[in-house]
Amino acid sequence: MVYRTFVAGLFTAVLALGAGCAGPASRIPVTSPANLAEVSELAGGWTGYFSEVAATQYEAEGRVKLQIHEDGTFTGTITANRGANNITRAAPLKGTVIADDNRVVLQNTEGPWSTLTLKRRGNDTLYGPAFDPASEENVMLELQRDGTQG
Numbered sequence: 562m563v564y565r566t567f568v569a570g571l572f573t574a575v576l577a578l579g580a581g582c583a584g585p586a587s588r589i590p591v592t593s594p595a596n597l598a599e600v601s602e603l604a605g606g607w608t609g610y611f612s613e614v615a616a617t618q619y620e621a622e623g624r625v626k627l628q629i630h631e632d633g634t635f636t637g638t639i640t641a642n643r644g645a646n647n648i649t650r651a652a653p654l655k656g657t658v659i660a661d662d663n664r665v666v667l668q669n670t671e672g673p674w675s676t677l678t679l680k681r682r683g684n685d686t687l688y689g690p691a692f693d694p695a696s697e698e699n700v701m702l703e704l705q706r707d708g709t710q711g
Contacts, residue, residue, distance in 0.1 A: 597633055599660035604631045607687060609704030611639070613696065621649045621696035625704055627667075633658050635667055639674065650695040677702065 607627040613620045627637035637654035655671035665687055667677040679689040685706040693700045 596660055597631075599662075600629065600633045600658050601631045602684070603629045603658065603660060603665060603687075605629060606707035607637075607704040608707055609687075609702060610642075611691065611693065611700040611702045613693070614690065614699045614701055621693050621698050621700060623649050625654075625702060627654065627704060629658055639672075648696040649693070652695070679704070 605628070607625075607629065609625045609627075610622065611625060612622045623639055623641045625637065625639050627635055629635045635654065635656060635658050639652045639654065641649035641651060650673075652672040652674055654667070654669055654674060656667060656669040659666040659668065663681040665679045665681060667679065669676060673694040675692070675694075677689065677691050679687040679702065681687060686703065688701070688703040691700050691702050692698075
């Protein structure tokens with residue numbers, strides 16, 4: 562009986578330590594000066610598209626419009642392309658931006674899309690994989706800074 566109690570206590574302690582290490586404190590804080598400097602480089606409008614990876618019959622595809630603000634927040638919309646399958650749905654985007662070297666994390670807090678992790682290509686392109694919750698398919702996003710050509 563004592564052995565079971567000890568093992569259960571040890572298991573609980575390991576879980577608590579693991580949860581503490583993987584929690585929000587291990588992320589780069591949005592308000593850190595280094596992150597705000599990198600985010601301010603991304604500030605402005607971004608426009609792009611997403612398209613289903615390895616589509617077979619009906620392809621999920623749409624447009625993405627994003628506005629990144631200098632305070633580390635973003636807003637935007639996802640809309641279906643005309644002619645896209647009827648599963649693709651419009652959705653709002655809103656949340657915080659975390660910039661870390663060539664990686665940009667959009668922590669979405671509004672709508673069905675979850676956190677998006679994108680990669681920077683130069684100063685004018687963001688791209689990366691995501692999961693479209695409406696079609697339940699993997700998609701690839703690519704965004705261009707407004708005023709640039711890709």
